[in-house]
Amino acid sequence: xxxxxxxxxxxxxxxxxxxxxxxxxxxxxxxxxxxxxxxxxxxxxxxxxxxxxxxxxxxxxxxxxxxxxxxxxxxxxxxxxxxxxxxxxxxxxxxxxxxxxxxxxxxxxxxxxxxxxxxxxxxxxxxxxxxxxxxxxxxxxxxxxxxxxxxxxxxxxxxxxxxxxxxxxx
RNA sequence: UCAGAUGGCUGGAUGGCCGCCCCGCCGCGUCCCCCGUGGACCGGCGGGGAGGAAAGUCCGGGCUCCACGGAAACACGGUGCCGGAUAACGUCCGGCGGGGGCGACCCUAGGGAAAGUGCCACAGAAAGCAAACCGCCCGUCCGCCGGUCUUCGGACCGCGCCGACGGGUAAGGGUGAAAGGGUGCGGUAAGAGCGCACCGCCCCCCUGGCGACAGGGGGGGCACGGUAAACCCCACCGGGAGCAAGACGGAGUAGGAGCGGCCGGCCCAGCCCUUCGGGGCGGGGGCCAGGCGUGUUUUCGCGCCGCCGCUCGGGUAGGUCGCGCGAGGCGUCCGGCGACGGACGUCCCAGAUGAAUGGCCAUCCAUCGUGUCCGGGUCCGCCCGGACGCGGGGACAGAACCCGGCUUACAGGCCAUCUGACGCU
RNA sequence: GCCGCCGUAGCUCAGGGGUAGAGCACACCCUUGGUAAGGGUGGGGUCGGGUGUUCAAUUCACCCCGGCGGCA
Numbered sequence: 001x002x003x004x005x006x007x008x009x010x011x012x013x014x015x016x017x018x019x020x021x022x023x024x025x026x027x028x029x030x031x032x033x034x035x036x037x038x039x040x041x042x043x044x045x046x047x048x049x050x051x052x053x054x055x056x057x058x059x060x061x062x063x064x065x066x067x068x069x070x071x072x073x074x075x076x077x078x079x080x081x082x083x084x085x086x087x088x089x090x091x092x093x094x095x096x097x098x099x100x101x102x103x104x105x106x107x108x109x110x111x112x113x114x115x116x117x118x119x120x121x122x123x124x125x126x127x128x129x130x131x132x133x134x135x136x137x138x139x140x141x142x143x144x145x146x147x148x149x150x151x152x153x154x155x156x157x158x159x160x161x162x163x164x165x166x167x168x169x170x
Numbered sequence: 171u172c173a174g175a176u177g178g179c180u181g182g183a184u185g186g187c188c189g190c191c192c193c194g195c196c197g198c199g200u201c202c203c204c205c206g207u208g209g210a211c212c213g214g215c216g217g218g219g220a221g222g223a224a225a226g227u228c229c230g231g232g233c234u235c236c237a238c239g240g241a242a243a244c245a246c247g248g249u250g251c252c253g254g255a256u257a258a259c260g261u262c263c264g265g266c267g268g269g270g271g272c273g274a275c276c277c278u279a280g281g282g283a284a285a286g287u288g289c290c291a292c293a294g295a296a297a298g299c300a301a302a303c304c305g306c307c308c309g310u311c312c313g314c315c316g317g318u319c320u321u322c323g324g325a326c327c328g329c330g331c332c333g334a335c336g337g338g339u340a341a342g343g344g345u346g347a348a349a350g351g352g353u354g355c356g357g358u359a360a361g362a363g364c365g366c367a368c369c370g371c372c373c374c375c376c377u378g379g380c381g382a383c384a385g386g387g388g389g390g391g392c393a394c395g396g397u398a399a400a401c402c403c404c405a406c407c408g409g410g411a412g413c414a415a416g417a418c419g420g421a422g423u424a425g426g427a428g429c430g431g432c433c434g435g436c437c438c439a440g441c442c443c444u445u446c447g448g449g450g451c452g453g454g455g456g457c458c459a460g461g462c463g464u465g466u467u468u469u470c471g472c473g474c475c476g477c478c479g480c481u482c483g484g485g486u487a488g489g490u491c492g493c494g495c496g497a498g499g500c501g502u503c504c505g506g507c508g509a510c511g512g513a514c515g516u517c518c519c520a521g522a523u524g525a526a527u528g529g530c531c532a533u534c535c536a537u538c539g540u541g542u543c544c545g546g547g548u549c550c551g552c553c554c555g556g557a558c559g560c561g562g563g564g565a566c567a568g569a570a571c572c573c574g575g576c577u578u579a580c581a582g583g584c585c586a587u588c589u590g591a592c593g594c595u
Numbered sequence: 596g597c598c599g600c601c602g603u604a605g606c607u608c609a610g611g612g613g614u615a616g617a618g619c620a621c622a623c624c625c626u627u628g629g630u631a632a633g634g635g636u637g638g639g640g641u642c643g644g645g646u647g648u649u650c651a652a653u654u655c656a657c658c659c660c661g662g663c664g665g666c667a
Binding site for chain 2: 024025026027028030031071072073080081082084085086088089090092093094096097122123
């Protein structure tokens, strides 16, 4: 369990919390650890899990926390290979737009594709992901009631908002 | 024009914003070291980036490791008309036989049932080797009926009837998927290839063809039912595993350790005890035996190895290579009916590994639904064509070592050749 | 990547060429004051789908679909 790749990426960008693209989780063990963290938010288009990066504890307290890390999972329940790949790509595109600026450094995230992922409007995925990133790391003192799914608008009815990509890289 | 057959091609286009993977070049850029024509990162520029099925994993190969000495026999699996193509094939091409269609054309697991075994339910007399039920016919006998004669006891006669026995027969009845060649005429006591004609079958010969086979002639009254995608026989083919193969380097608490129980022999190292005679322990090593593996067995060769239980500990799709010049793509010409082969020229064209090749949007195009208008037709139900508006809407599907096939999925579009029907000239 | 097994009534399963069956469940009847148990009667099947072999296919062959499992 070397933490060399994480540390090498941290020192290059001097700025912290926003950062750029998160590192990818690729080991099965990482996925199991994040799933075991019991922090998850369910939305219509995806499930978001989160857990603190265990490498943080080995660093000195005043060191820079590593950039957030992210992994994707689409099981066979989502569909055949074409459907799974498309679901993962849409989630990755959404994460590229939302994670810089909203993901917390020193945390690991896992995005799980669902059968409804490809049916959701992309703008809805962006909104849900931004809200889920806030909720997944907040204190779990309150009971795990239903998330704010009361909006309940049919995904097709989304207005034709022009200009969804509003991120601009500095 | 309509209907159809076959073969082939294609598998949305353009643009905008933001991204991904690989390769190459560049940089007063940052870092690392065994200081260089080095490596990693960052930035810029340029190039490339899913399919006809990438799928199912049903076959055939390349490649890699194991067994590689072999073999023989036995198994097991596969293939199965003939000739060719090919690296090879269960694939493809060209033919043959059989079946279907008016035709273009399509389908065809198509060796052997007189080597043997099994099965053929129900029905039926009988389901395989010849027989036999009901019938039909002949003969004998008993009885009845009718007739003739009579010495009244009976005798004789009958396309006559019933029954029994002996014999002939397989046409008819009926069952079945299938019943001992079929149809017709003759023939007969009744019948029957019993005889004859045609068709079918078997055997022999001739001709053509490399061959499957085809054509012709002669002979035989005809004997051999089906099933081999039942066992089987014959011929041919097949060593096993698979890139998670395999190779390299690194780390390492790994290649196991401990305890207990059990199991062959001999020898040696070693350890312990010793009264110096010796005794005990002894998978640490060797030999034999034994076990396991090499598909099975045998001769023989090779490799590996104590067994069981409990406890403890670690690893198990981490890195690099394999991994992209190949039975390669494209074009022209030549040979071949064709599959395909040859020559020349030209091109370098995906290499990911929680897995890149994309996300979002706009316009156009193919196309579908619906509405309005115009033109034409009308059997007044509507139909055809065009324009415009609105809405829907991109088929099947994602490389995972690589090729050749097969199979399966697929919105639509295009091209070529051919067939049939109708109309016109 | 390679390999194997399964699919039959609502559920669990037999049947391996000729009539599709068992147990539980379901419906009705008997029994009981009533229920359960018990007894009796009955309904319910494209045998996962297709093509073929055969006189005849749930069974045999091939191709698909779905599910489960194993190895490295």
